[in-house]
Amino acid sequence: MAVRPVLKMGDPLLLRKAEPVSAFDTDDLRSLISDMFDTMEAANGAGLAAPQIGVSSRVVIFGLDANPRYPDAEPVPTTVLINPRIQVLGDEIEDGWEGCLSVPGLRGLVPRASHIRYQGFDPTGRRIDREVAGFHARVVQHECDHLDGILYPMRIRDMRQFGFENVLFPEFAPEPERSESS
Numbered sequence: 359m360a361v362r363p364v365l366k367m368g369d370p371l372l373l374r375k376a377e378p379v380s381a382f383d384t385d386d387l388r389s390l391i392s393d394m395f396d397t398m399e400a401a402n403g404a405g406l407a408a409p410q411i412g413v414s415s416r417v418v419i420f421g422l423d424a425n426p427r428y429p430d431a432e433p434v435p436t437t438v439l440i441n442p443r444i445q446v447l448g449d450e451i452e453d454g455w456e457g458c459l460s461v462p463g464l465r466g467l468v469p470r471a472s473h474i475r476y477q478g479f480d481p482t483g484r485r486i487d488r489e490v491a492g493f494h495a496r497v498v499q500h501e502c503d504h505l506d507g508i509l510y511p512m513r514i515r516d517m518r519q520f521g522f523e524n525v526l527f528p529e530f531a532p533e534p535e536r537s538e539s540s
């Protein structure tokens with residue numbers, strides 16, 4: 359159990375296609391997931407993919423109660439999703455602001471499918487099968503992109519909608535940054 363360093367954009371590991379998990383309910387898998395939760399919570403993230411801590415496995419975690427990084431987002435149940443598959447439902451696309459622990463300090467406006475079905479497995483190998491929309495659908499698409507070596511800036515349509523979060527959203531900047539800028 360440990361907070362692990364998060365790889366940052368530019369690291370070639372973030373661009374690799376991750377390997378499927380072949381054994382469930384193992385000590386290795388449990389300790390990977392435990393490190394992922396420690397790392398995500400320490401960084402106040404809404405999700406994390408294994409490649410972000412340097413492990414090329416198809417494992418993502420996500421979940422959100424009330425998160426200061428995402429003040430307007432609806433809650434998302436805490437989930438471990440392994441070997442995920444996403445199916446887009448309908449053709450509705452919506453733009454939303456995203457950030458990423460591998461792209462610190464920045465936010466970009468990213469188009470995502472509004473409704474999806476996702477399937478995969480939990481750490482014990484039990485099936486997960488959900489239909490979701492909105493922020494939940496966005497988080498899953500963002501995290502699963504990491505497993506295919508895709509970072510959200512690659513999906514931004516209008517690069518004018520990409521910038522530093524304390525400039526774009528000064529009202530949400532933590533106190534120290536706010537006082538620096540005044």
Ligand code: NI
Binds near residue numbers: 458460500501504
């Ligand atoms: Ni990310």
